Amino acid sequence: MPDGTTGTGIGAAVKRVEDFRFLTGKGNYTDDINRPGQSYAYILRSPHAHAKITSIDSSAAKAAAGVLAVFTGEDMQVGSLPCGWQIHSKDGSPMLEPEHPPLAKGKVRYVGDQVAVVIADTYSQAKDAAESIVVNYEVLPAAVSMSDALTDKSLVHDDIGSNLCFDWEIGDEAAVDEAMSKAAHITKIDLVNNRLVPNAMEPRAAVGEFDAATGEYTLYTTSQNPHVIRLLMGAFVLSIPEHKLRVVAPDVGGGFGSKIYHYAEEAIVTWAAPKIGRPIKWVADRSEAFISDAHGRDQINHAELALDANGKFLALKVQTQANMGAYLSTFAPCVPTYLSATLLAGTYTTPAIHANVKAIFTNTVPVDAYRGAGRPESTYLIERIVDQAARETGIDKVEIRRRNFIPADAFPYQTPVALQYDSGDYEATLSSATKIADVAGFAARKAEAASRGKLRGMGYSTYLEACGIAPSAVVGSLGARAGLYESAEVRVHPTGSVTVFTGTHSHGQGHETTFAQLVSDRLGLPMENIEISHGDTNKVQFGMGTYGSRSLAVGGEALIRAVDKIIDKAKKIAAHVLEASADDIEFKDGNFTVAGTDRSMAFGEVALTAYVPHNFPHDELEPGLDEKAFYDPANFTYPGGCHICEVEIDPETGVTEVIKFTAVDDVGRVINPMIVEGQVHGGVAQGIGQALLEYAAYDDSGQLVTGSFMDYTMPRADNFPKFDVTTEGTLCTHNTLGVKGVGEVGAIGSPPAVINAVIDALWDRGVRDMSMPATPEKVWSALQAAE
């Protein structure tokens, strides 16, 4: 919805101010931070998926050149890495929550599990010395697949007695069964949501430091939420009070969820720094990232959709198995439950929904939120089963969606799975996408492709998601062990320039631009007078960080509220100086004016007066111009839209080419259309990556066989056409900006559009199903099998 505004206000396509330093190598990433006397840590990791540690002999490593210390799990007696979300099973019992030591104690549970840390003068010395650590393992059978794990033949955690972490449900099962019994047709589908490796461009890194003079710890880390890390690590793992623990997340090169969590390495370098009396740096190499960053997705779903004779959805029943990996990562339990099953209505009026989710421990890397976090899984399920239902009932796939859309006049709309959508117009985005994608010309394009021996297909996804995470009261009642408000401080300096402290964190999203635009728009100041500060717990008030497309909808709203407090205060100052009532002061274009007069003060004059209060009535008016706001949203936000993918398949080789990708997304008000387009673009790229290329594969022994870029197929520019990205639609009704969030829509909406297109292309050749990723070999094999 860019309104064509020029300048730097809301709706202007301002070039990202942070990009100059990123593009010229002047960014300040964690690995760029080098502290005086710094040493280096190398983490020795488990080569086995599941084994008892019978002994560790690190004497040779300790004697090796340059080595300062070697620590194992026996040395590091600290708290367990905590889980931030508690789920209760349907019988009311709390989820099983195993201990998660930063360094393994007695047992390793996945290939990559931390066994020991070697700290040396150089990284090479630490790495070389680690080779001389003799670890005796008694290798145990590994529970690699979820089906193996569910038999409990091999327990990932002996002490909790089961691999079933929780068995949760949502919705009215009786109502669903009742509707199913009356259905004219029931469509059934089995799906796998492939496991993904996040692969942010910057691998994780951490620098731990201890100041013996003050007793203060500092952790520099690649985090999306430094305050959350300070709280989790300080309070739960290392027992360091927050006023003695500073966490800095400087420039961070991509997160996609994988840098939300509190990781062992952060605790290890912070804990060990005072022990050796020197700062310690740890930086993951790419191979290490593959086996130590939390993975994404990894669900198996069975779903049944009941329809009446007119193709109206009556009920949806879903059984999901969700892989937790070997330990509970920080937010893992909420992903398949409250971030996924609550979205199963999608954009449709399905009146009865029931979902059962079994979360399962396996001997694999922990799985947690990854761009979209639960919503791609539910969206993939809904949009696949809706397409399947259309084919089975003979109703056109667009028509069946239209018949079931929540109408634009039905908002606020209460779904049967907890959420209440505030706004949306799914017909409008579908209709626009249909025009932009030239659906009318598809038949001719398909015929032309056929003349070249190629198979064309078109696939739809009319998706919806819930983001702007999150109303604290709601998530608290659902098991979150945190509030999910956001904070901002607007500090106006005496000369009228402004520093904003935001509790969100930018790791590629462009907050330094978008947030400065908000302030520029509201205060009428030039962008260069506004500085956005984030990522340092010693500078910024408590904030919850960035994930779940929350920065603008929650953090931006907090910022606007702080700005409005600034304006209120400034009006009082101007009223005092101009000898008028504050109620009579109008603020426009950076000037405070007494209504109906030419008596006026510029913003800068007010700022200076605030700090030079020579004749303030101090009982009525405090000096200074510095305001703070905490904002807790009333609801999630609900972006949605329509993605249409057109593919062409070479039946001889099975190669799928994405020919055209159209995204029309309703993300609420757009602050910076260029950044919004970039976010959708990146999300779609990740979604197509999941659909066609990416898959984290384990062998039967629990080795990650796609553990490098040689084997794990990251998408690249030449895998894509130019995407047609448009935004339009409705405003969020419960924040004043009307914004919904855009960070995840691309990754949420696109995978089913791609797979539906692939199936559409292959349908006439008898192929009826396709799983992600639709690799050439898989497509080719499906064609052979169908012949």
Next chain:
Amino acid sequence: MTDIQYVAPSTLDEAVGAYAAAKGAARILAGGTDLLVQMRAGMVKPGLIVDIKKVAELSAIEKTPEGGFRIGAAVSGAVLEEHPTFGKVWPGVLEGLNLIGSTQVQGRASAGGNLCNGSPAADSIPGLVAAGAIATVQGPNGRRNIPVEQVPTGPGKTSLAPGEILVSFTLPPRPAHSSDAYLRMIPRTEMDIAVVGCAVSLTMDGDTCTAARVSLGAVAPTVLLVEDAAKALVLTKLDDASLDKAAAACSAACNPIDDKRGTIAYRTKVAGVLLKRTTAIAAERAKGG
């Protein structure tokens, strides 16, 4: 880390002497795009590195008296790309070599290194095999010439004797209306390992193919010369029946493995598909030349 000796001799005799004297503890360094990666990953720990790039013959591109090309074993893909005529005569050899890696890697990586690394999926080798290229090697016992297809003997293994260094490739002179092409099938488009690679070199007389050589990569423990496929093409007009026969010969020659990049059935079938497509490109180029 143990000490590593590094030498960069300026003559071939010195290089062979140093390499042979190290008795297997030495590794040859050309572009280093395999060796340095293997060293960093701890897969190899050479006591001596013999850098051959300072030896003039190994970095030279020359015309042979017969009118062919002699390419030094250490010549990088980027250097070969800039040669004024090589790419016009052997576009398939060049496209195979320059499918390897990114632009930066192409500035270092050589066909010689690609051959000696011994990967069945080496992208530059099918083109050289189809070209009928001869490898010249020199060791303590002197110099010998062998067809390129006889150099690899299995994954990571070559027929080079201890102390022998690959010196150059000699490509034969080209009759008029000859050309070649290389295609590969991979999970994506670059910087990955081929599932199937296919090179075809052809000479055309009007619409009739008068000479052909066909080579396949990644479908057997070594790069293959597929003589039956070539026979099926020679003295035909490259009609559908001949192409089907050649494709079947390619599929029959395959002896691949099942792995995460492709199954046996898939690689076997795609080998035939690629044969047809590569032949079409080579024929088009040959008619134009």
